[in-house]
Amino acid sequence: GQQVMQIPQYQHVQEGEDFTTYCNSSTTLSNIQWYKQRPGGHPVFLIQLVKSGEVKKQKRLTFQFGEAKKNSSLHITATQTTDVGTYFCAGRGTGGFKTIFGAGTRLFVKA
Amino acid sequence: EAGVTQFPSHSVIEKGQTVTLRCDPISGHDNLYWYRRVMGKEIKFLLHFVKESKQDESGMPNNRFLAERTGGTYSTLKVQPAELEDSGVYFCASSPRLAGAGNEQFFGPGTRLTVL
Numbered sequence: 091g092q093q094v095m096q097i098p099q100y101q102h103v104q105e106g107e108d109f110t111t112y113c114n115s116s117t118t119l120s121n122i123q124w125y126k127q128r129p130g131g132h133p134v135f136l137i138q139l140v141k142s143g144e145v146k147k148q149k150r151l152t153f154q155f156g157e158a159k160k161n162s163s164l165h166i167t168a169t170q171t172t173d174v175g176t177y178f179c180a181g182r183g184t185g186g187f188k189t190i191f192g193a194g195t196r197l198f199v200k201a
Numbered sequence: 202e203a204g205v206t207q208f209p210s211h212s213v214i215e216k217g218q219t220v221t222l223r224c225d226p227i228s229g230h231d232n233l234y235w236y237r238r239v240m241g242k243e244i245k246f247l248l249h250f251v252k253e254s255k256q257d258e259s260g261m262p263n264n265r266f267l268a269e270r271t272g273g274t275y276s277t278l279k280v281q282p283a284e285l286e287d288s289g290v291y292f293c294a295s296s297p298r299l300a301g302a303g304n305e306q307f308f309g310p311g312t313r314l315t316v317l
Contacts, residue, residue: 094243123306125308132308132309132310132311133292134308135305135307138305178244187249187257188246190243190246191243191244191245192243193242193243
């Protein structure tokens with residue numbers, strides 16, 4: 091079945107450093123979504139990518155969808171302590187409506 | 202507008218007991234999803250309702266899990282009898298249209314289930 095792998099599992103950065111999390115699917119995706127879960131909270135939608143090679147930006151966050159629509163990345167420039175949390179990618183395959191989540195990348199930011 | 206609510210927030214039960222989790226989606230959202238996250242692992246899909254009908258229940262682990270959504274409003278997820286491996290955080294999410302069509306899912310706060 092479809093699998094979505096996400097790396098790294100966790101990352102510690104100094105405030106001001108950049109951060110990237112990567113997501114890879116075993117099958118071609120029709121779209122991919124990104125969610126953020128703050129410690130003790132619940133996943134909150136960040137963005138959705140649909141087109142091959144798509145790049146979207148939200149302030150310091152840059153989201154990319156690969157040309158083959160099988161991988162995606164989230165890059166945070168100049169991290170802040172408010173960026174802490176777990177970032178999940180969630181992909182939908184082309185053959186159905188189920189959304190498959192990655193295991194998440196937990197980001198720790200040291201002030 | 203009220204968000205997705207879940208009850209209880211925490212539940213601690215012994216192996217073999219029964220637990221029922223409840224989810225109230227955002228009013229008007231036809232699509233309701235149940236997920237489970239075991240510590241450090243992925244948010245695993247359990248099932249998807251469209252109104253009162255089960256659209257996809259392929260993620261349900263076994264027949265100890267029973268989900269219902271009578272009337273197409275709130276949903277319950279019953280685990281009977283509970284086993285140790287059922288521990289985790291159970292999230293409910295809703296969306297106004299099919300999440301598979303690219304619409305965001307609104308998550309509830311989750312129910313943390315601990316089976317001793």
